[in-house]
Amino acid sequence: MTGVRRKRGLRSAVTLAFALGALALSASLALGTYFSARHFLVEQRERTATRQAFADGALVRDSLLTSGAQVSDVLGSISAPAGSFIYVRRHGTWYASSLDGPGPELTTEVQAAVEDGSAGVGWTDATSPHAVVVGIPIPAVDAEYYEVAVADELDRTLRTLAVALGICAALTTIAGAGLGRTASRRVLAPLRDVTSAAVRVSGGDVTTRLKDTDDPDLAALVGAFNNMVDAVHDRIERDARFAADVSHELRTPVTTLTTSLSLLQRATDLSPRSTRAVQLMTDELTRFRRALEDLVALGRLDAGVPEVRPSVLGARDLVSQALQATDRPAALLSYEPARSSDPMIVVERPQMVRALANLFMNADIHGGGLTGVRVVDGGDYVDIQVEDCGPGVPPEERSRIFERFARAGGEKLGTGSGLGLSIVEQTVRNHHGDVWCTERGGGGAAFVVRLPTTTHATGVAP
């Protein structure tokens, strides 16, 4: 067979091995059975034929001795058993019991033994099926007696036996394959658990653990896997704690710096150069403080602990609040369908207002200004689309910009912390929603926040 052979999977390999094993075993058993049965049956047939030939031969001898009759008469008077032919040679002349049977050349096999004066048994394949040839010398009347018995029944029996054994071997092979398949499934079942657990872990769920087992063969694997996940979990927690500790330690000094700097800002006796320097420090410190605030906020969001009790409110209401909180005109809000009630959502209000404010700020800094916020009621969900009129975000950057400290298209450090969109993403994710970036019809970017709506207008959260 030519062509590319695909690498066999473990299960197929095990199945094939079982099938081949079963085949080898059943075939050798079948062959052994066949040949020993055949040997036994053939011997039995020869014995039967010999006994019959001796009986018939004795009859012929007696007939020839007592009456002095001719061979042909004797042969005419005794009837050969069914499927048998009798040949007698006397004084070099052949006599046969049946005229339409095959000739005496059938007896060639044993003639030599008979001529030497002893009885002979042999097989001839001149007939179909094969036949047993028994030759007996009858010196008393100077004759040789031959009897050829066609082994019709023996052949049929052997054929039936061969077929039966063949079927058995085939069935055993199939059963072996089935057994292999089941066994491999059983053996691989724990591996499947490990696989799905590993997939969950790589998806970020580090709380995944394999169930404890008392199977000593699996305990080592389960233990090692769980230890590995524990180690990963610890490592992630340690990193997170480190980041939290660092930002925590920076909080008081940064506060002191901003407080002190606000004193300098108000000083009236500074030279223009000093005023400029104070301004530079103020700007940088503002950015530093924002980054720190965002880091702290992100740390809290990552921990997933709700900061406030969620409340039920309308999506349009939420957007209005966010616009108002960031001193933007309420007219930026539009909604679809135009005549409908405000879709209700369950949100931690301050967090979601902050997330929307981040998107507004992002539109201002990177998108040439916020052009509108559209609330689209989708039934089970509501989309809040924050649109700008900037250059848009290239498709390949659209998921990357949500990463921490990511900046689109080699853009220089802006006034943002580089964490704003990560905060948006984490906030929305904590609300079982989704956020993505797309393009606005007519140019610019649109950031879509999709949140699940609640069917109960009130009464979900206290």
Next chain:
Amino acid sequence: MVTRLLVLEDDDGLRSSLRMVLEDDGYEVAEAASAEDGLTALGRHGVDLMLVDLMLGGMDGFSFIQRARPQTEAPIVVISARDGVQDIVAALEAGADDYVTKPFVVDEIKARLRALLRRPSMGSSDTRGPEDALVLDSVAGPLVFDQGAGTLTRGSAEIHLTHTEFRLLGVLAENAGRVLSRSSLLEHVWDRGFFGDERIVDVHVRRLRKKLELEPSAPSTLITVRGLGYRLDVR
């Protein structure tokens, strides 16, 4: 009259920079680097408002608030690097009125101070005479809230409220029978915008209930309206 502030903060740099900035704004500022010093200063002068850090050497800020609260009705603003849910709620439960997490900008502190130092419902007290005292609960003994006089009494006993509790009750009483959302209470009482933390309202409502209600766990006067906010029922 000069407003007296106490800054309780163990970081020397932050404490003195805060003092300078606040003095520039015309406040009289006393400093304390430890809770013990803070309590001494409180006993000696009496203050109108306190800025309190939670993590201090020795006695911590929570204990300070617990001890200071019975001595004074003055607002307490927590300034802390700790912003865990439990820490904030614990500080509010202990008696703090508001909190600001570090890093903050001075303007934010000043805004908090201005909000908490407003005299309780000044506007309405001019138009209301003492006879406008509101009977909140006539069923379980007369519970009388007199905004003009600044008192809350059950029978002949006066119930002490902090400034902030008083203002919260004032806003609820002016809108008696109407549901007020947490965010509108935040705005009216604390001058907090849309980013404000609604737990401040919840904790203050709990504190107020302990003083108003005969059975705070089954309130009959200050009612929670699920999903909407709070309502004061006069009966």
